[in-house]
Amino acid sequence: xxxxxxxxxxxxxxxxIGSLLEEDRLREKPATHAAAIVKNPDCVLVxxxxxxxxxxKLFEKEWGVGTTYGKTGAMLDAHRIDILHVATPPHTxxxxxxxxxxxxxxxxxxEKPLAPTASEAKKIALLHEKGGVKILVNHERxxxxxxxxxxxxxxxxxxxxxxxxxxxxxxxERSPAACILxxxxxxxxxxxxxxxxxxxxxxxxxxxxxxxxxxxxxxxEAGGVPLFLEVASGRNYVTFELDLFFQGGRIRxxxxxxxEYQSAQSPYYxxxxxxxxxxxxxxxxxxYFSGMMADAVSCARDRRHMPVSSATDGLRAMELxxxxxxxxxxx
Numbered sequence: 001x002x003x004x005x006x007x008x009x010x011x012x013x014x015x016x017i018g019s020l021l022e023e024d025r026l027r028e029k030p031a032t033h034a035a036a037i038v039k040n041p042d043c044v045l046v047x048x049x050x051x052x053x054x055x056x057k058l059f060e061k062e063w064g065v066g067t068t069y070g071k072t073g074a075m076l077d078a079h080r081i082d083i084l085h086v087a088t089p090p091h092t093x094x095x096x097x098x099x100x101x102x103x104x105x106x107x108x109x110x111e112k113p114l115a116p117t118a119s120e121a122k123k124i125a126l127l128h129e130k131g132g133v134k135i136l137v138n139h140e141r142x143x144x145x146x147x148x149x150x151x152x153x154x155x156x157x158x159x160x161x162x163x164x165x166x167x168x169x170x171x172x173e174r175s176p177a178a179c180i181l182x183x184x185x186x187x188x189x190x191x192x193x194x195x196x197x198x199x200x201x202x203x204x205x206x207x208x209x210x211x212x213x214x215x216x217x218x219x220x221e222a223g224g225v226p227l228f229l230e231v232a233s234g235r236n237y238v239t240f241e242l243d244l245f246f247q248g249g250r251i252r253x254x255x256x257x258x259x260e261y262q263s264a265q266s267p268y269y270x271x272x273x274x275x276x277x278x279x280x281x282x283x284x285x286x287x288y289f290s291g292m293m294a295d296a297v298s299c300a301r302d303r304r305h306m307p308v309s310s311a312t313d314g315l316r317a318m319e320l321x322x323x324x325x326x327x328x329x330x331x
Contacts, residue, residue, distance in 0.1 A: 006044040007082040007300050009037040012072045012096055014050035014059045017111060017138075018087035022062075028285050033085040033109065033138075034063050036293040043083070043297065049075040072096050076103040082300050083107045090116045097124050101133050107300045108135045109292070113186045113321075114314030121311075121318040128311035134299040136292070136307040137314035139190040143291025145283035146258045150244060150251050151195050154223075159262060160247025165192060165222060167229040170239040177207065177214040178325060181231045184240065186317045188229070190309070191242070193316060196223025200320055205327040218324055250275055258282030 011018050011033050019034040021027060030036045037045045048059045049069045056068035069075040076084070076099060084105045086096050090113050100108050114137050115121040128135035141147045154162050169188050171180045192200060201221045208215040213234025220227045241254030250261040259277060266274035298305040 004042075004301075007042055007297060008046045008080060009043045009083045009085065010047040010049065010075060010079060010081045011037070011045070011059075011085045011087060012049045012075070013085075013087035013089075013111075014048050014052070014055040014068070015087065018050075018085070019048070019055075019059050019062065028288070030289045030293075032289070033087050034059070036289045037083075037085070038063060039290065040293045040297060042301075043293070046081070047075050047079050073099050076100065076105065081105050083109060083296050085109045087111050090114070094120050094124055097127060097133075097135065101127055106133060107296055108133055109138060109296050110135055110311070110314070111138050112190075112314065112317070113182055114311060114318055116182070118315065118318040118322040121315045125311040125315040134307060135311035135314075136296055136299060137309050137311055138292055139187060139194075139309040139313060139317070140288040140292055141187060141191045142194050142309045143295065144286040144288040146253055146286055147191060147195065149258075149283065150242075150253050153246075153249075153251060153260075154195060154244070155197075157246075159249025159251070159260075162196075162223060162225050162244060162246055164226045164245045165196075165228070166243040166245070167192065167227070168239055168241050169229075169231045170235040170237065171233065172238060173233060173236055175214075175233050177209075177216040177231050177233060178328075180233065181216055181321055181324065185231055185321060186314075188231070188240065189320050190313060190317045192222050192227065192229075193313070195242075195244075196225075198223045199316065200227065202320070202323055202327065205324045207328045216324065216328060256282070 019032050022032045022035045030039050037043045045063055048065055049072050050056050051070050060068055084100045086093055093110055093115050097108055114124055127133055167188055203220045205218045213232055215232035218229040244251040248263040252259040260280040261275040261277050263273045264276040266272045295308050299307055
């Protein structure tokens, strides 16, 4: 058996998703790029980069990394990196990806959204599509066992044909709906594309706003079925949820949620059928971050392997979001 040297990995951006969220006791682990690297036996974490000195010191202590850097270019000049994780704000992604390409990094894992606009996202996607670098976007739900299970139900028609999709994303009290759509909304539109295996067609988009809430309502079509999507503030809780209605069943799936229902003789009405919850339970751990890391390793090890979640997928999400915003905010 041939022994292969571990892949050298580095993280640019040592904030929440880069490193700090690993301290959240309630989150499934690994929950950050740094932990996903450390827990993968094919990888070694060799460096980190952040302009904040306190974050760099904390990163060095937490992960046993001897050297960190204030700038990405300096880190890439000092180390030969196989996989670079970009966990910085969206407006910095294009510059960092270009720096990685110039220095021969083979795989870049980029946080969502891929860029602040579709035009910038297209520039990143073109670098991926030219083949010099493989760019994976951390649309983490594509790797989560619960969403993979839901996709399998759609494809096998185990509950019959998919008939409609209802999607909701609520992020607390105050955030503007457009900001929610750009940030976590990228996850929502991407997972709908993943589940249906098709692009989303927008039929209408409206904004509802008063002193208590800000909402974006979208109607459209995905996978040949109606789609109803709401992104909103004005709630003192967080919700990320999809309701998949089938010919003979239903799946509710979201953050910490997985429920399956099937059509059965109704206990409430003679001669009619109702939905009855099955014994299916949410797979746990879902492996969302470890699955992403395994995909990045496969990209680095095998030239023929393409990411499950690529920069092209990141671009498609941004294009859809830009279309929604254009419909809402056009004069």
